Structures are given as C-alpha cells and as structure tokens.
Amino acid sequence: MAEEQKYAISKWHDTAKIYDRLHALIQVPPMTIRRDKMKEYLDYFDTKCTKSRALTDEAKNYIPGGVQHNLAFNYPFPIAIQKATGAFIWDVDGNQYIDFLQAGGPTVLGSNYAPVREKVAEVINESGPVTGLFSEYELKLAKLVNRLVPSVEMLRMFGSGTESVMAAIRAARTHTRKRKIIKVGGAYHGWSDSMVYGLHIPGTGRFESKGIPMGATGNTEEVFPNDLAGLRRLLIRNRLRGGTAAVIVEPVGPESGTRPVYKDYNQKVRELCDEFGALLIFDEVVTGFRLGMGCAQGYFGVKPDLTVFGKCITGGYPMAGGLGGRRDVMMHLSAGIGGTGEHAYVGGTLTANPLSCAAGYFALTEMERTNAPVIAGRAGDRLTKGLQEIVERRKLPFVAYNQGSIVHLETAGVMLLDFRHPLQLAKELKPRNHMMQEMGAAYMSQGIITLAGSRMYTSMADTDEIIDDALRRFDVILGSVEGT
Template structure:
C-alpha cells in the first residue's frame, strides 16, 4: 500500500471524507487522492515521491508556477516581521493601490480571506446600495459556498432559488434567481417578472466551474446594458479570470466594466486571500464609511499581501508572461482538437488564453445543460490513465486546466503525446 493510500485511510478517521475540500477526494474519478509533499515550477511531488506535471496550479493562483523564488522570498521576509497583527499595515495599502491602478472599474477595494467571503460581502453591498433583495446568478456558475449561492436551477429557463445543499434553509435562497448562461432572454424574463426587485447580476465572465465555457454573442455587454437600464449592479466574479486573462482580467479582455468585482486566489500568490471592489460610490457603503458591515481579523494579512503583491507586480511588469501562457493554451487546445478529429472522438474542447477544458461530449459546450451531457465515466478512465503517466489533471470533468508560466512547449507536447496514446492504446 502506498503512503498516499495509508494517509487517505488515516485522514478519514478525523476529516469528513478524508479531505478539506470535496473534489480532492477523487470520488468522481473512482480513485484515491494523492497526498502532495512539495511543488516546484510546473510540477507536484507526492508523499511517495511520484512527480506530476500539474495542470491544476492550486485551482488557478499559481500563474507564475509553484514555489516561484520571488514570491517565496517575499513570504519569508514578511514572516520574519510577524504573522498577523490585527491592525493596519503598509503592504495592504500598496496592494489596494496596485489593484485600483490595473483594474479600471475598481476605485475602492476591501481585502478578505477567500473568494467565498468576497462574494458574500459584495452581494451584501449590492443589496445595501440598491435597497433591493433579489440576485440573479447563472446555472453552472460557482460563487463559493455561502448559503444564498448554493442554488440549483430547475429544468426551465429560470427559477426561484431552491437550496442545493443540506443545511441551507429555503429562506436563504428564496431571493436568488437563476438564469441560463449565454441566454439573454432568460435574464430579460427575470427582470420583467421581478421589476424593481433585483439588486444585482453576479456572473463568472468566463465560466470555469462547469469546465471552461466562454460568453458568446456579446453576452457580457448585454448584461451590462440590462443592469444599467434597470438600476441593478453587475458583479463579475473574477476569482478565476482576474489577472489571468490579462492584468485587467476578463473585464479588460472583453471591454465590459462591472460595478463590483470579486477577486481571489491569484492575488494571494498561493496564500489565502480574496477581495471585492468597485465604484467609489458603491464601496463607500461599506463600514466604517457606510452601513454595510463586514469585518475580518485576518483580512489584509501581511503574509498573504506579500505573496500577492509580488505576483501581481511580476505580471504587471512582464507582459511576455501572458504571451507565453496564451501560446501554450492555444497549442494545447489545437493539439486536442487534432486528436479529436483524427480518432473521430465524441469529445470537444473549449479554451481561452491559459484556460482549457477537454469535454467528453460531442457538442460544443455553451451552457450548463450542454456541460451535463459529458460522459463523466469516460473522463474518469482518461483521468486515471493520465495520472499514471505523471500528468495531474482536475479529478472531475467540470473543472479547468490551468497553464502557468512555468509550463513549457515540451510539457504541452508531452501531454498531447499521452492523450494520443490513450486514444490509440488506452482502455476506453
């Protein structure tokens, strides 16, 4: 029995399912988790000494690669001065200033500790600013595990909230309305049926939690227009896309300016951190300036700020990083498309810049219903084959592949060779 297998048995005695986040359990791919010991560049090493080419990157934040020397040194230097003060620090001011400088829609920003916390806080601000209660989210978009966002859509184009987790009272979700991603008609209907009641639309501008799904037909601009016309706020959840699609995120990439933006992961450079920010007049509702209360002992933690500001400055000052990861993302997606055509596979691929997803579905995936057509059993076989080849993919079909600056063309070509081998010789 491997060390990871023994650790999995031991972990289940003390941690629900043996993991501290469900997808890590590997249950959707019929396997057992690998327990990681270290990481460097584009690679992970588990407790058994196995080395994996990593396409998760801690679910996105490792855009420079694991254990980047500048980020590591910044953390070490900051830790030498203390781990947490519960008081204001210079570095959190520097971080806030940098975010406001590179993201045009953000005039004031508040640091928090996770994307989930940022979403919860931004929704409260939207409700406090507008004096309205209802929120529109999109089927298949994930915005963390706060109660009001754990909502499951019905089979129709829209629905009033239904809790999607045990322990969430219906009252917590009753003001969450669900629309269909890429379907502007479903959004218009919700506004028509809830006139003067909708505080905000929240959306992943590029969905990365049902695989990778791109906005089409000027969808984001249409949402911007609808919000403006109806006095509602547009909230971009850029936990995945922020600083990954470019230094100004998806809003810069698509040239659509939201009222509020959610950040996480990447601004921590691997440390726990999140943030929300937006127009000054909206953010001035936040205490101590306004009546929308939000607080956190570890918000703006100096260690997290040190890691994050080092990474963001590196990205800002080195635009060739974005050229590199874009090139690799296109190389990977094009290579997968060639394999699909060669073997006449019932598969498809979506990609944008350094985000990619290989769907085990023959249709081009444009929304949640399309994503659900994926053959998850086929993905599980593929995942385990690739894992045994030393390639660490997301242990679930409905996640993104993340490319970092540490990846090379050789890494991408090796990955494509393994995919080709699977469909040529693998047990499908």
C-alpha cells in the first residue's frame, strides 16, 4: 500500500504559516456575529428545542450543571440527543444535525456503525457485557493492536483515557525510579490529580486545580508548545530534582492540534528523552487510529515508549481506554503475581470487559478493511479547503486548517492566549470565550454539531455531498459576522 494511502494526512501543513495567521487573529478585536443575526440563531433554540430545554432544566435538579459530560455543555443550553447514525445525529425534538463531534473523535467509521453493532450484540447475547473473567477478545484486541502499532508490544485495557494516563505515569515512575513528569502547556491528558495542570492555556499551572492538594501536582511541570529549548532546560534542571520519568505529548499538538506542532517536533522530543533517560509517552486518545491505522506515531515515524489510547480503542463503545508500549515497562502493570521487577498497582473491575474488547476488535478490523481513516481524512481535506475559501472570500481573519480528519476553524483564538501576555489574557479571555460559544450555537442552529465551536472530526460517513452541504451552512453563518 502506498504511503499516501496509509495515513489520513498526505502532506503535513506549513506550521509556520498557520501560526502567522493564528497570531494575527488574536491581534485584532473579536469579529462577532451581528446582533440581529445572533438573536435569530438563538431563537432557534427557544422555538425548535423545547423538549431538550425541558429535559436539561429538570436535570439540573439531579445532575450538577444538568449534564454528565463536559462536551455536552453547549450554549445557550445542552441539547438532548435521541439518535445517531453515520454522519448525522437527531435530538429529542426531531432536529437533524451533521455530526462533526463524532463523540469527541473515536467514531472514525461514523456513529453507530451497523457491522460493529451487530457483532457486539452477538457478544452481549452470549456472555453479557461483563463477567469479571478473561475473554478471548482481550487477546484478539491486544494482538491486533500489536500488529497495527508495533511499539505496543503489550497492551493493558482501562476504563478511560484518564485512567490510561494515570497508569502510564505510574509505570514510567516505577520503571525509571524518577519523579518528574513534563507535559506541554495547554494539552489535555485527562482529569487525574497530577494532570490537571497547565490545562487549555499554556502557563496556567494550577489555575484549574481546585480541590487538588499542592503535593499532587508537585512533580508535574509544563513547557510551552514547540519549545524544545525550554524542554531541554527542564530536563537538565530535573537531574538535580528527582529526575524526569517521562515527557507526555499529544503528537499533533495540544488540544488535538489547536496549537500544531512542527513536523520534526516529536522526533526532537524523542531524542531529548533518550539523551536524558526519560520515557516518551504519546497521548493518542484522539489521534489513535484516526490519522491512520498506525496512529500518529506511524505517520511521524517516531516510536514512543508508551502509548495512551482512549475511546478510539473501542470504536467509541464504553469502558474505553488502554495503555500499550515496551514489554519491559508494561510488565510493571502485570495483573496478579506474574509481573517482573517492581509492581505498579492498577485496577478497574470493568476494564477489558467482553463488550469493550469485542467492540474494539471489530471496529479496528472494519477500519482497516475499509481504509476508514484515509476516507475520513479526505473529507477533512474537503471541509478545510471549503472553509478556507469562505474565509478568504469574505475577507475574515479566521483560520481553517486540519490534520487529516481533525479540522480546526479558529474564529475567536481563545486557546491561542497564554500567560506570556498576561494583560491580553486577562482582558480578552472571557469575551473571546463567549464569542466561541456563540459561534457553536450559530453552527448548531444551522444544523451542524462541532466541538466547542472550533473543532470538527470528520468520519468515513461524510460523503462529498454532506461536506458540501455543511459548507453552504457555514457560509451562511460566516456571512453574518460583523463587517462582512
């Protein structure tokens, strides 16, 4: 198979040019939607989403904030979903949307893909969703992932990406006998105590660490995105402060490439980790099997020591997480008494249940058979090219780019702010964040679901016709921005 057929990205974008445009975006005042048009968009929710509003209003009496998942906090209120199939999703009021959220990224095949659903149903009918004992699908999935991602010599399943990151850190510290963990500022690696540090916006440190003791993040450090010199300085300093156990990165950049990396960045990080005796952890919760069946590490040609998986490893089905990597490191997580060397305790009563492992096995098998990541990537290319044309034609400062099927449309630039410019951050964080919320509401009123109004995940189900329909809707919204 030719290289361009293996991965969703045929050519890495010009990162320098993207940053030039992103920096230009945050130098101009936010270009919001005209107030008369925004009222029209918000009227949609009042008139067309009455059942959703009633449900989520009632839910606030029983659920903090009214919803259980952070992705569901939509402005002006959460939408209650009833049905999802392929490229579309329907709410309880019967409204249909083009689904560019795709559960946060794992459903590369499209939502509720029938061939996988039918196989999972067979497993549930036979054994039920969980037994607490070993099933052959644990082995089938581990062997399949090992074949697709050679760095994963061994695989251990967990309940979420958050748990998988926790296990990765514990294994790294046990193996290296070192303490410090370095992450890239702005990256999201789950909500465990030690990782709620430098979230979303670089330089914020413990800003969002409410309820977390100081000691829990005492060995977590952040470095600014793409700052290899800063990473080297931290690694040198840590030689006298307990050593660096691991460096953890999102391989396309923080927040799924919202701050994109330069093409050689991961290789340079790999070299620094080798020089200083630290493990390299790739967080492939989003990029795993989305950039290609070999994941982001296959595309970049960089072999991490440990790889974190999330929902992608079960095709979006529940109890979705996993950690894979070098045999000598992974053996620290051996269940029972079969481990070698020091044992790092991990657990989870529902991990590797038959439902999750079967779903993962059949989903990855179908993705490989259909070449789903590449098809989804082509849809991402088409969507990005169309968005760029709209932005240019309407003379807007907005920035559209993609990493295969991960598509970014930056209109507010809120996640490009950082603590190196504290006055700008303090002044513009709230208004730019509200603008991003308004853009998300506007998209939804026109039948498009996005992640936080700035990110989209395409799937194999996104045909040219669906993408072109979405672009017509985006054009309507972007044509209602002040000054167009």
